[in-house]
Amino acid sequence: MIAYRQLSTVSRGRLSRLFSSPSCSKPFVVLALESSADDTCAAIVSSNRTIHSNIVLKQNHIHQIYAGIHPHLAILSHTEQMPFTVRRALDTAQMQMNDIDAIAFTQGPGMGGCLAVACNAAKTLAIALEKPLVGVNHMRAHALTVTLTNPEVPPFPHLTLLVSGGHTMLVLVHSEDKFELIAQTADEAIGCTFDRVAALLGLEWGKRGLGAALEHLASTSDTLDPSITLPTMMPGQLEFSFCGLRAATKRIIDHKQRSGELSDRTRADIAARFQQAAVMQLEDKLARAVKECRVRGVQPRAVVASGGVATNLYLRTRYTAEAAHAGTGEPLQVFYPPLELCTDNAVMIAWAAMGRLLKRERDGYGIRPLAGWKIDMDRPQT
16 A cells, blocks of 8 residues: 655645545545556555555566567457456455445557457446446546656646657646647657667567666666767657667668677667667657747646656656756756556556546446547547
8 A cells, every 4th residue: 555645735735626525534445447558457546645556467478479569469368367457456455346436447548459358347347336437548647647646746737748658749738637739759659669679689578578678788888889870850840750760770780780790788789879869859859849838838837757668767867857958947847657657557547537536527337448539639428
């Protein structure tokens, strides 16, 4: 059980109406399910900011065989693991279903078949037990995680960088329920690129995945080979692009391999150069986004970075430094969720649903998954 520290007086006052129940003093307890990609997740969180349980079952043993997510096998794995994930969440929290006040789940975006597993499980539990049900936008949940875990909530408006295997975007967050998309990737997500380059370098999934393996390999490079140079992608533009960076890295790997120069040290240097180039692009787009907002008369007051790639410690170091002088004006403080809540989890789903549930809002039991639900799209009518 994790109880996060109380918010500051100002932040607590701003969110008091959103995250406290007006009807009783007992904390409101939410069971949440998540299966948007390859992690099968269940968590129990209460409105007093306590995480009672956080269960995440991964499929890395399957990814290792197929070099990535195999959609059909991911669905089968979710179907097999979801009942046990829910049971473990209840056991860890030392609760039964009659202790649960409401149920939440990831409605989208994500892989349609995978989303359906959590959706159907949540709907079945909710209608059978007559519990309120809420569907949650996965990316909004990532963006709002820091409002649970950080003692000082990022002031609005702020810029949020969302980086994962399926998404790369900069979002201007005006409030807990108003999101404006500023920039996104023109091709593939940065997490996908990290995984593919790691595979090209012959790395294995391990317990934390290919991206973490590449980060570790890059950390072993002590002196970067000056002959390894990578291009700047989409210069002068807000949009991200990573396909060209991956292709350029592949050409270097192929050349070194043909010439017999692909030693362990060279592989580490290539990993470090690639990581540096990818993160430099994130830094550049942040600076451009801050300037763009200020030209429009909007003053971002902070920066948030979340999503699976935000566990990368090199990224965190560089992004914090960039935010200190991004654009013009006062330095921007950067907020990060804890490492274990950057990757997919159901804690963020429960917390993102909490506001609607405490306002006595709910979705119908006929709610469907929305694989293409974009972060700036209005909530679908159910």
